[in-house]
C-alpha cells in the first residue's frame with residue numbers, strides 16, 4: 001500500500017509529502033501551521049488547503065517523526 005501521500009499546489013509551485021507509515025496523527029502540524037493547511041483524517045495528517053501555505057517550514061521542524069517533506073524546506 002502506498003504510504004506516501006503527495007499534495008501539489010500549482011498556484012504556489014510547491015509540493016508537500018506526508019508519509020502515513022510514519023504519521024502518528026498527533027496534530028502538532030495543525031497546531032503550528034499559521035494558515036491551517038493540515039487536518040487529521042483517520043488519525044493521519046492530510047493537506048486540506050495547500051494553496052494557503054506560506055512556506056514557513058514550521059511543520060517540518062515540529063513533526064516528531066519526520067513524516068513531512070516540503071519542496072521549499074530542507075529536511
Ligand code: SF4
Pocket residue numbers: 032033034035036037052053054055056057058059060070
Ligand atoms: S510550511 Fe508553514 S504554512 Fe506551509 S504547511 Fe508547513 S507550517 Fe503550514
